[in-house]
Amino acid sequence: AQKITQTQPGMFVQEKEAVTLDCTYDTSDQSYGLFWYKQPSSGEMIFLIYQGSYDEQNATEGRYSLNFQKARKSANLVISASQLGDSAMYFCAMREGTGRRALTFGSGTRLQVQP
């Protein structure tokens, strides 16, 4: 079974609107971390936001927020007030347990912001 599932291969959003990128995960660990990264066409992976499994509040970083629903095992990324520069691939990733260094990545969602 896939550890991280991103069901939207591509998304379109109008400039200045909000968009939600879906991510569901699968783990039996009680302690885990969830990450979102942005990969523009240049290829660099840019860290956006982090949510720990024990964090009670949804993480927020500027225009990015993470809608964490633990019971549903979902960690959707919400981008508010989309900008043209937000066009990129977005990857959800998970680190399971403690002492586990690997991040498991989803297949990504390509977001295109239209003017």
Added chain:
Amino acid sequence: SQTIHQWPATLVQPVGSPLSLECTVEGTSNPNLYWYRQAAGRGLQLLFYSVGIGQISSEVPQNLSASRPQDRQFILSSKKLLLSDSGFYLCAWSVTEDNEQFFGPGTRLTVL
């Protein structure tokens, strides 16, 4: 502030040739270091990680190897490249295993 460098940025190599990709981190000490590979249109796969000089852990069997000769230097190597080694190689660092990982600009490798 911390920065991470990778070189070369792009590389085209024939099958059977050797490989050496370098990654260096500035502005921090004793980082955790990682090598990932991204196939075209796919997510990232962890290849190696290191928690200190000379300490390398391999995540997947392959014809690649990694070394960490200095605290902030991480090298990915191969003695003989395969066509399947083509991809985008990303180096990353983190303060500890629980922190977010920060990625370098990547090396795009094409094996012909």
